[in-house]
Amino acid sequence: MGNLLSFKNVNYFYQTKNDEIFALNNVTFDTSEQSFMSIIGPSGCGKTTILSLAAGLLKPSSGEITLDGEKQIDSKKIGYMFQKDFLFEWRSVWKNITLGLEIQKPKNIDEKLALAEELLKKYDLFSFKDQKPRSLSGGMRQRVALIRTLALEPKLLLLDEPFSALDYQTRLTLCDDVHSIIKSEKKTAILVTHDISEALSMSDKIVVLSGRPATVKEILPINLPGKTPLKRRENQQSGELFDHLWRQLINDETKEK
Amino acid sequence: MKPKKNKITEKTFSKSHIAYVKRLRRDKFLIIFFRIFLLVAFIGLWELLTATNVIDPFFISSPSRIMSQIVALAKDGTLLNHTWVTLYETLIGFAIATVLGYIIAVLLWWNEKVRKVFEPYIVVLNSLPKIALGPIIILWVGAGTNAIIMMCVLICIVITTMSMLSAFLSVEEGKILLLKSMNANKFQIFFKLVLPSAMPEFVSVLKINVGMSWVGSIMGEYLTSKAGLGYLIVYGGQIFKIDLVMAATVILCILAFAMYYFVSLLEKKYNPKTKA
Numbered sequence: 001m002g003n004l005l006s007f008k009n010v011n012y013f014y015q016t017k018n019d020e021i022f023a024l025n026n027v028t029f030d031t032s033e034q035s036f037m038s039i040i041g042p043s044g045c046g047k048t049t050i051l052s053l054a055a056g057l058l059k060p061s062s063g064e065i066t067l068d069g070e071k072q073i074d075s076k077k078i079g080y081m082f083q084k085d086f087l088f089e090w091r092s093v094w095k096n097i098t099l100g101l102e103i104q105k106p107k108n109i110d111e112k113l114a115l116a117e118e119l120l121k122k123y124d125l126f127s128f129k130d131q132k133p134r135s136l137s138g139g140m141r142q143r144v145a146l147i148r149t150l151a152l153e154p155k156l157l158l159l160d161e162p163f164s165a166l167d168y169q170t171r172l173t174l175c176d177d178v179h180s181i182i183k184s185e186k187k188t189a190i191l192v193t194h195d196i197s198e199a200l201s202m203s204d205k206i207v208v209l210s211g212r213p214a215t216v217k218e219i220l221p222i223n224l225p226g227k228t229p230l231k232r233r234e235n236q237q238s239g240e241l242f243d244h245l246w247r248q249l250i251n252d253e254t255k256e257k
Numbered sequence: 258m259k260p261k262k263n264k265i266t267e268k269t270f271s272k273s274h275i276a277y278v279k280r281l282r283r284d285k286f287l288i289i290f291f292r293i294f295l296l297v298a299f300i301g302l303w304e305l306l307t308a309t310n311v312i313d314p315f316f317i318s319s320p321s322r323i324m325s326q327i328v329a330l331a332k333d334g335t336l337l338n339h340t341w342v343t344l345y346e347t348l349i350g351f352a353i354a355t356v357l358g359y360i361i362a363v364l365l366w367w368n369e370k371v372r373k374v375f376e377p378y379i380v381v382l383n384s385l386p387k388i389a390l391g392p393i394i395i396l397w398v399g400a401g402t403n404a405i406i407m408m409c410v411l412i413c414i415v416i417t418t419m420s421m422l423s424a425f426l427s428v429e430e431g432k433i434l435l436l437k438s439m440n441a442n443k444f445q446i447f448f449k450l451v452l453p454s455a456m457p458e459f460v461s462v463l464k465i466n467v468g469m470s471w472v473g474s475i476m477g478e479y480l481t482s483k484a485g486l487g488y489l490i491v492y493g494g495q496i497f498k499i500d501l502v503m504a505a506t507v508i509l510c511i512l513a514f515a516m517y518y519f520v521s522l523l524e525k526k527y528n529p530k531t532k533a
Contacts, residue, residue, distance in 0.1 A: 055438050080438035086431055090453050099449065100439045152439070 003066075004156055004188045005031040005054055010063035012049055023049050025213040027063070031156070031190060031205075036182065038191045038199035041209030042249060047192040049214075051158045054190065055080050068155060076104060079154030083161045085145040087133040093144055094120075094129045100152040116151040123147065123181065139170040146178060150185060157182060157189040163198065175202060175229045196245045200238050201229035208248050217248055318503040326504040340508055343474055343485040346402060347516075350409025351470035355463065357410070358417025365418070366425040366451070367443065383419060387411045387473075391480045400481040408480065409473030413466045420465070424458030425451050460524045467516045471509065 012024040023046040031037045039047050052058040053065060056073035067073045087096050097116050101109055120126045123143055133141055142162060149157060162178070163171045179202050182189050193199050199206050200222060208218040222241070226232040270278075300320045306312050307319035314322060330336035365372040387408065394407045428451050436446050478487025486505040493501030 057434070057437060075438065075440045078438065080435065082431055082435060084431055086429070086435045088432070088450070088453070090456070103436065103439050103441045103445050103449065 002033055003030045004033045004068060005190070006066050007050070007053075008064040008066075010053065010060045010065060012046070012053065012058070013061045014049075022213040024053075024060075025215045027209075027214065027216055029207050029216060029219060031188060033188055034186055035204045036179070036189050036191065036202055037205045037207065038193060038203040039207045039209060040193060040196060040199050040245065040249070041214060042211045043194055045209050045211050046214040047209065048160055051080070051160050051190065051192055054078065054156070055158055076152070077155040079149035079152055079157045081145055081149050081157065081159045081162045083164055085133075085141040087141055087144060087148075089133055092130050092132060093125065093136070096133060096144060097148045097151055099148060104152065112151060112153065115153070116147065119147045119150055123177070137170070138166050139174045142166065142174055143177060146181060150181070150187070155188060157187050159189060159191040161193055162191075164193070164195070171198075172230060179229050196242055196249070197233060197238070198229075200224070200241055200245070201232040206245070208245065220245070315497075316499060318499045322500045323503045323507055326500040327507070330504065336508075339484055339486055339489055339505070340512070342402075342482075343478065343487060343509075344512060346405045346409060346474040346477065346485065347470045347512075350406045350473055351413065351466055353406070354410045354413030354470065355417055355466055358414040358462075359421055359459070361414075362418045362421035362425060363447070365422050366447075372422075379415065379419060383415045388476055388480075391476075395481055401483070404481050405474055405477030405485075408477035409470050412473035412476070413469045416465060416469065417462050420458060420462045421455060424455035428454050457524075460520070463520045463523065464517065467513065467520055471513050471516075475509070 007027050007029050010024055010027045011022075014021040014023055027050065029037075039050060041047055049058065053060055054067070054073070055078045056067075056075045064071065065073065068077060087093075088099070091099070094116075097120065098113065101112055101116070106112055117126075120129060125140065125144060125147070128136060128140070133144065136144065145162070159178075163174055166174060175198060191199065191202060201224075203222050206218075206220045206222055207216055208220065209215070210217050220241075224232045224235050224238055224241075226235055232238060303317075304320045307314040307317070308321075327336065330339070365375060390411060391408065394404050394411075398404050398407055432450055432454075433446060436450055441449070474485070475487040475490070478485045479491055482488040482491075486509050489505040490502050493499065493505065
């Protein structure tokens, strides 16, 4: 399958009053269609910057980003999911999910509304449709946030540590849910995380970044047996890979000091 | 039917829960009881002490004198007129200040540069005692109702703008980013996110403005007026008729409370936190 997103020699500088921060140094990678890619790296290295660039919220200082073969990023092809669910408390679950549709007003809105309803039913949230988000648990809230993103039918999902605010158990089950939702909806996803085992259990490919300014240290294809992230976590091989990735990250941090 | 139903539901709860609910009810009853008791005791004591001439009603009036003063005002038809004049000034001032203050806050939120330019002016306007502008207002819009409304607006508008602006600016950055990632424009960001999330703050601004607009209209009437409750108070003071002063004050209390009550109804609707 072809490439959906590619970064070619991308550099990025943040401008502040007193300084210019070199965030991304010559970052190059490709994400193929219907794949699940993770980006890991030491904290503050610029993982979120990559997502913001991919979403077109930031423009690269130099280098080239192409989405779906186009250099001009069409943000309608992107779905962005954040660390926090950012549900609007004054809107019902249904109104939260259709927020993006209200804003973009697509021509085939009826189809998309039907899709949103179907997603709600499929992922056991339909009975909470008219409730306010505050009556939902943390895991349910993130699932609502995911459906809000999927309702716009993006080609590429950008996940910015969407599980990190949850407790461990919820996190494991939600990982499974999200993974199966993304796979069954045939979406392409990029996950940013600092959790190595999470990256291992979910992805087909892991991009390891160095500390700031971030360069790509390694692009590691993952081919663990097991359909769900939970099954993959149990795998022997995943222990070895974990060690390998752990050393990559640790090396970098000690070098910094 | 109803008491029977209650019995059934109560039976399903544990003893400690029933005791807890009872305690809650008793506390609530006590609070309401003492609220009323305090008012009755205050009025009773006031009446008693003045009736027995322990204190001189010439200086502090008495509940019965205030009542008969109000009745007298009502009979000659001036009560309604004075009350209406002040209520009109207050409501108009309140409405203009709230709407205009809100719009200014929106404009300042919209454009960061404009906001930065106006920031120091707003700070100065806020700390300036508005009563100092009294003579200028009279020169500009003339003595009378307009000047009073203007005073009322000036007192409420700055605080409205400042509170609303800070509410607009305190919207979570991530939520704005979410809308931007959905390709929302600034209008949509305002109407879908900023306005609704600033709703609780708006209600509390309304509550503040209820108090402030009465301050404004009474102050305006002190400055220049031919009628109104503030006028009655000043006039009563000048002719040493404390009953009149007190009667006008009591009516003011009732009106201010009523207005506050209407706003608090709104609060119940828009501020889920206060919904028990």
